[in-house]
Amino acid sequence: MEKKNILTGIRPTGKLHLGHYFGAVCNWVKLQEEYHSFFEIADVQALTDNFNNPEKVRTNVREVTIDLLSLGIDPLKSTIFVQSTIPEIAELTVYYSNLVTMARLYRNPTVKTEIKQKKALFGDTGESVTYGFVGYPVSQAADITAFEGACVPVGEDQLPLIEQTREIVHKFNSIYGETLILPEPVLSENKRIKGLDGNEKMGKSLGNAIYLADSKEEIEKKIMGAVTDTKKIRKDDPANPEVCMVYYYHKLIGNSNLETVCKECKNGSRGCVACKKELVEVMMNFLKPISEKRHYYEEHPEIVDKILIEGSKYAREKAKTTMKKVRKNMRIDYFDEEI
Numbered sequence: 001m002e003k004k005n006i007l008t009g010i011r012p013t014g015k016l017h018l019g020h021y022f023g024a025v026c027n028w029v030k031l032q033e034e035y036h037s038f039f040e041i042a043d044v045q046a047l048t049d050n051f052n053n054p055e056k057v058r059t060n061v062r063e064v065t066i067d068l069l070s071l072g073i074d075p076l077k078s079t080i081f082v083q084s085t086i087p088e089i090a091e092l093t094v095y096y097s098n099l100v101t102m103a104r105l106y107r108n109p110t111v112k113t114e115i116k117q118k119k120a121l122f123g124d125t126g127e128s129v130t131y132g133f134v135g136y137p138v139s140q141a142a143d144i145t146a147f148e149g150a151c152v153p154v155g156e157d158q159l160p161l162i163e164q165t166r167e168i169v170h171k172f173n174s175i176y177g178e179t180l181i182l183p184e185p186v187l188s189e190n191k192r193i194k195g196l197d198g199n200e201k202m203g204k205s206l207g208n209a210i211y212l213a214d215s216k217e218e219i220e221k222k223i224m225g226a227v228t229d230t231k232k233i234r235k236d237d238p239a240n241p242e243v244c245m246v247y248y249y250h251k252l253i254g255n256s257n258l259e260t261v262c263k264e265c266k267n268g269s270r271g272c273v274a275c276k277k278e279l280v281e282v283m284m285n286f287l288k289p290i291s292e293k294r295h296y297y298e299e300h301p302e303i304v305d306k307i308l309i310e311g312s313k314y315a316r317e318k319a320k321t322t323m324k325k326v327r328k329n330m331r332i333d334y335f336d337e338e339i
């Protein structure tokens with residue numbers, strides 16, 4: 001049986017942190033074994049928010065690619081490509097835009113939340129919300145369907161976007177005949193990673209993220225400032241590891257000494273400073289193979305470019321095949337000859 005296609009995307013707006021890894025990418029690494037996988041560096045989508053900061057998007061295309069490669073996305077098994085190199089995505093977006101009402105877009109919970117955040121951020125009533133931004137779910141539907149993505153690994157916050165894609169697919173197929181593949185979302189097991197500060201989410205804007213590219217000094221600083229059991233005042237006070245972010249990270253990173261950490265925390269024989277120092281060590285060991293790979297790719301930008309070029313070419317062929325079917329069924333395949 002032919003392998004199903006996976007398509008997922010990531011916006012190149014910053015380096016990746018542990019939240020990206022545990023929340024998404026570690027799942028992608030596993031899925032690439034079973035599926036024919038496409039990982040899109042969604043620069044066009046990143047520009048919907050960052051159109052006035054193109055340099056940021058440009059730099060992060062390579063940074064994010066290096067992060068993905070360092071985390072185990074294997075270019076021999078998967079396709080990593082850049083969204084803007086595939087004009088077929090833009091073309092599909094235009095055709096799909098007729099199949100979606102404005103009301104439906106404004107009702108999309110993901111768009112709704114993001115518009116709310118923008119209003120709060122800019123203190124306006126929403127006038128700064130662009131056409132491109134409100135329409136990005138349509139463009140995301142084009143991302144998914146261009147590569148016949150049957151499975152889309154995403155976080156829970158993205159479910160409304162997949163639902164929107166499914167509606168577009170149904171509508172397209174019912175008007176123009178069976179053409180597009182209906183995608184299914186695949187939720188990752190580990191949904192949301194908490195921050196060291198106790199925030200429910202690790203995020204760049206929250207200032208609580210540990211980046212894969214962080215140095216030992218940066219990691220030390222972040223871990224030493226982590227939120228522990230606030231009831232523990234003296235070094236030998238017994239505490240509750242379940243409310244401590246340091247313990248949460250010992251567990252997340254997979255410290256083999258976890259039981260001892262738990263026991264010693266509970267009986268008061270472990271001080272928080274020592275406990276944090278141990279976490280720094282565990283974290284550094286965890287990050288070591290990742291940073292080694294990172295350094296390798298940083299020193300060989302030509303390899304990174306080659307991976308992106310080859311991936312984008314391969315992805316483009318796939319998108320062209322889909323486009324042929326779409327044009328035929330939409331009755332806009334006027335000539336046999338390519339123009």
Ligand code: TRP
Binds near residue numbers: 007140154
């Ligand atoms: N919107 C996604 C995010 O912000 C990124 C993305 C772009 C995506 N294109 C996609 C996800 C296609 C799944 C499928 O995380």
Ligand code: SF4
Binds near residue numbers: 228266270273275
């Ligand atoms: Fe947290 Fe460790 Fe301190 Fe216990 S000893 S509260 S687990 S930092």
